[in-house]
Amino acid sequence: xxxKIIHFKVNGKLETAEFGSDVSAADxxxxxxxxxxxxxxxxxxMYNREGTVVKISPRLEANSRESYYRLEVVASDLQGVATxxxxxxxxxxxxxxxxxxxxxxxxxxxxMSELKSHVESFRRKLESVEHLSWIGLFKDDGDQHxxxxxxxxxxxxxxxxxxxxxxxxxxxxISSLQVTEEVRELLKTPIFDxxxxxxxxxxxxxxxxxxxxxxxxxxxIELEVLQNFLFEVYCHYNNIPFHNFQHCFCVTQMMYxxxxxxxxxxxxxxxxxxxxxxxALCHDLDHPGYNNVYQINAQTDLALRYNDISPLENHHCxxxxxxxxxxxxxxxxxxxxxxxxxxxxxxxxxxxxxxxxQHNEILNRFRxxxxxxxxxxxxxxxxLMKIMVKVSDISNEARPMAVAAPWLDCLLQEFFNxxxxxxxxxxxxxxxxxxxxxxxxxxxxxxxxFVLLPLFSELSKLFPCLEQHILEPVGRALEYYxxxxxASRDEEATTKP
Ligand code: 5GP
Ligand code: MN
Numbered sequence: 001x002x003x004k005i006i007h008f009k010v011n012g013k014l015e016t017a018e019f020g021s022d023v024s025a026a027d028x029x030x031x032x033x034x035x036x037x038x039x040x041x042x043x044x045x046m047y048n049r050e051g052t053v054v055k056i057s058p059r060l061e062a063n064s065r066e067s068y069y070r071l072e073v074v075a076s077d078l079q080g081v082a083t084x085x086x087x088x089x090x091x092x093x094x095x096x097x098x099x100x101x102x103x104x105x106x107x108x109x110x111x112m113s114e115l116k117s118h119v120e121s122f123r124r125k126l127e128s129v130e131h132l133s134w135i136g137l138f139k140d141d142g143d144q145h146x147x148x149x150x151x152x153x154x155x156x157x158x159x160x161x162x163x164x165x166x167x168x169x170x171x172x173x174i175s176s177l178q179v180t181e182e183v184r185e186l187l188k189t190p191i192f193d194x195x196x197x198x199x200x201x202x203x204x205x206x207x208x209x210x211x212x213x214x215x216x217x218x219x220x221i222e223l224e225v226l227q228n229f230l231f232e233v234y235c236h237y238n239n240i241p242f243h244n245f246q247h248c249f250c251v252t253q254m255m256y257x258x259x260x261x262x263x264x265x266x267x268x269x270x271x272x273x274x275x276x277x278x279x280a281l282c283h284d285l286d287h288p289g290y291n292n293v294y295q296i297n298a299q300t301d302l303a304l305r306y307n308d309i310s311p312l313e314n315h316h317c318x319x320x321x322x323x324x325x326x327x328x329x330x331x332x333x334x335x336x337x338x339x340x341x342x343x344x345x346x347x348x349x350x351x352x353x354x355x356x357x358q359h360n361e362i363l364n365r366f367r368x369x370x371x372x373x374x375x376x377x378x379x380x381x382x383x384l385m386k387i388m389v390k391v392s393d394i395s396n397e398a399r400p401m402a403v404a405a406p407w408l409d410c411l412l413q414e415f416f417n418x419x420x421x422x423x424x425x426x427x428x429x430x431x432x433x434x435x436x437x438x439x440x441x442x443x444x445x446x447x448x449x450f451v452l453l454p455l456f457s458e459l460s461k462l463f464p465c466l467e468q469h470i471l472e473p474v475g476r477a478l479e480y481y482x483x484x485x486x487a488s489r490d491e492e493a494t495t496k497p
Contacts, residue, residue, distance in 0.1 A: 002020070002021050003018055003019065003020050003021075004018070004019055004020075004021070004060075004062045005017070005018050005062055006018075006019075006060060006062060006063060006069065007063055007064065007065045007067070007068040007069070008032075008035075008046070008068050008069040008070065008071045009068050009069070009070050009071065010035055010036050010070075010071040010072075011036070011037070014065070014068060015035055017031055017032070017035065019031065019058070021058070023058050024058070025057050025058055025191070025400055025402070026400050026401040026402045028056060028057060028058050028060070029044070029056055029057075029400075029402040030402065032044055032046070032056055032071055033402075035071065036071055036072075036073050038073045043073070043195050043196060044056060044071060044072070044073060045071075045072050045196070046060070046069050046070070046071050046072075047069060047070045047072070048067075048069055049067050049068075049069075054069065055182075094112075094115060094116060097112070098112055098116075160239075164231075164234070164235050167199045167200045167203070167231075167234065168200075168231050170200035171199075171200040171203040171204060171227070171230075171231060172227065173200075174200060174201070174204055175203075175204050175207055175227060177204075179204065179205070179208055183205075184208065184212070187205060187208065187209065187253060187256065187257070188256065188257050188260040188261070189257050189260075189261070189469070190254060190257050190395065190398050190399055190469055190470060190473070191399065191400055191403075192253055192257070192399075192403075193400070193402070193403050194246055194249055194250050194253070194403065195403065195406060197249075199234060199245060202245070202246070202249045203227075203230050203231065203234060205249070205253070206230050206249065206252060206281065207223075207226060207227065207230060209252065209253070209256045209277065210226055210230075210277070213256075213259070213265070213270075213273055213274075213277065214270065215270070215273075215274055215277075218270045218274070219270075219274065219331065219332070219334065219335060219339075220334035220335075221331045221334070224328075225328065225329065225330065225331055225333070226331055228326075228328045228329045229323065229324070229329040229330070229331045230281075232323045232326070232329050233248070233281055233282065233285065233320075233323065236285045236286050236319055236323065237284070237285065237286070237287070238286065238287060238288065238289065240287065240288070240289035240414060241289070241410045241411075241413040241414040241417070242289075242407075242410040242411045242413070242414040243284045243287035243289060243414065244287075247284060247407075247410075248280075248281060248282075248283075248284060248285075250395075250396070250399075250407075251280045251281075251283060251284075251389075251392045251393050251395070252277060252280040252281045252392075254280075254391075254392040254395045254398075255276055255277055255280040255388060255389065255392040256277060257469075258388060258391065258392065258466070259273055259276070259277070261463070261465055261466065261469055262463040262465065262466065267375050268375065268381065268385075271339070271342065271343060271346075272346070272381060272385060274343065275343055275346035275347055275350060275385060276350065276385050276388055276389060278320075278331075278343075278347060279346070279347045279350035279351050279385075279389050280389055280392050280393075282316060282317070282319075282320035282323075282347065282351060283313075283316055283350070283351050283354050283389065283393060284312075284316055284354075285315075285316045285317075285319040285320055285323075286315060286316065286319045287312065287316065288302075288312075289414050289417060289418070290417075290418050290421070291312065291418065291430075292310065292311055292312050292355065292357065293428075293430060294418055294421075294422065294427070295308075295311045295312060296308045296311070297422070297427045297428055298425065298427060302314075302315050310352055310355040310357070310358075312355070313351055313352045313354055313355045314352070316351055316354075317347065317348055317351040317352065320347065320351070321344065332344075346382075346385065349382060349385075349386060350385055350386055350389045351389075353386035353389060353390060354389060354390060354393050359390070359451065359455075362383065362386050362387065362390065363387075363454065363455055363458065365383050366383050366384070366386075366387050366458055366459075367458055369383060370458060370461055370462055371461075373462055384462075387455070387458075387459055388459075390455065391455060391456065391459055391470070394451065394452065394455075395470065396408070396411075397444065397447075397448060397452060397473070397474050397477040398452075398456070398469070398470040398471075398473045398474050399473065400473070401476075401477070401480065404477065408440055408443070408444065411443075412438065412440065412443065415432070415433035415438070416433065416435045418430075418433050419433040419434045419435060420435070439485075439488065440481070440484070441481040441482070441484040441485035441488065442485060444477065444478075444481040445478060445481045445482055445485055448474055448477060448478040448481070449478065452474050453471075453474060453475070453478070456470050456471045456474055457471055
């Protein structure tokens with residue numbers, strides 16, 4: 001076994017890491033995470049001497065002391081560095097000044113318009129540069145790597161609308177740049193790390209998915225309409241711990257990966273693939289962070305509107321078609337009414353299938369047809385499409401531990417918020433959401449044993465290549481959480497009087 005020595009600078013100190021060729025990606029990430037004294041929710045980035053982002057993985061190139069990498073916790077605050085937030089401040093002050101002048105003089109003087117256009121042009125420059133190194137993008141014209149600058153911290157003074165508009169501007173600014181081949185390939189696999197990307201970048205990656213599956217050509221979608229649609233989808237995910245835009249991105253990316261891994265492009269029609277990817281994208285739109293049981297028990301507006309029948313999933317789907325009803329976002333507008341009906345019907349079925357209350361029924365149906373599965377049978381295809389969306393939806397544990405672990409924190413945070421509210425309102429509390437009863441291992445061992453393994457193994461029977469890509473990682477996660485569960489049980493036993 002060969003060992004690799006990596007020299008890197010973190011928090012101003014030059015450090016050395018050593019690992020063997022058989023080390024796992026998760027271990028390498030953990031090693032650097034520990035070295036940076038980073039919290040689980042922090043995002044780490046490694047830069048080489050040219051300032052280009054390099055992937056933190058076992059394949060990280062060995063280097064010398066002189067050519068050390070720079071390791072940074074990019075989620076931390078950026079004091080003293082001129083960023084877009086300074087620019088926001090400047091714009092805000094300028095706006096204030098303009099209204100004062102308008103009040104006094106009645107018109108905006110030329111000098112002020114000039115100043116505004118300078119600030120706007122500076123913003124464009126800053127934003128385009130800011131994103132290039134961060135996303136690993138290269139300009140089309142030649143191979144010039146643009147200077148790296150750290151990402152912008154969240155700007156609490158901005159309201160939601162302004163923040164979204166910033167994301168929109170960044171998305172449009174960087175959308176014409178070419179995503180590197182390495183990122184395009186990673187995007188087709190379950191090891192893709194969502195935590196390395198911010199919202200505008202994820203929108204670009206979603207655009208790549210739609211483009212790479214030839215949807216723009218097949219369904220005559222104009223790029224601008226696709227961009228408007230993706231941006232509206234982003235706007236309709238709420239800023240909540242789990243069911244947020246990041247979750248939407250992960251589910252869509254997993255679907256995209258599964259389509260490539262199983263070679264579904266040669267087994268299903270383009271329309272079916274489009275239904276699956278778009279359903280994944282829309283499947284949790286406007287999720288309020290409280291599940292169906294809460295909706296029904298608390299008799300919320302959603303439960304009333306949908307008569308307690310999958311209130312959330314009905315809502316997600318209705319919001320999706322509400323977005324598509326706007327002509328500038330309607331990626332279905334150039335289709336025949338037959339095609340539109342077919343896609344609408346397909347998306348409704350796929351999105352409603354994500355209600356976990358339907359889980360056993362759908363899985364049993366798939367089990368019954370799996371051994372004689374026929375890709376030309378309409379009903380078989382429909383069940384498979386639902387299964388694919390379901391698998392993508394609950395696939396976090398199929399990802400590398402370093403990617404999956406923060407997702408569990410997010411999920412439990414949302415669960416605990418719900419159970420706290422249920423206690424406060426005197427509503428029934430689901431035990432699996434109760435902070436006094438649940439632990440990470442207890443939550444995962446039963447979910448993996450009873451939900452993930454049966455579902456993933458059934459799909460892997462139809463596509464044996466998935467064993468290695470989703471079934472085995474989930475098996476490893478079960479092992480990991482079982483060991484943790486046992487350790488905490490043993491500890492409890494020894495500390496009890
Ligand atoms: P979603 O609400 O995302 O459409 O449906 C998936 C549901 O499955 C989640 O709300 C959650 O209850 C459950 N789920 C998904 N992933 C996990 C996981 O990793 N652990 C546990 N315990 N539940 C999960
Ligand atoms: Mn979901």
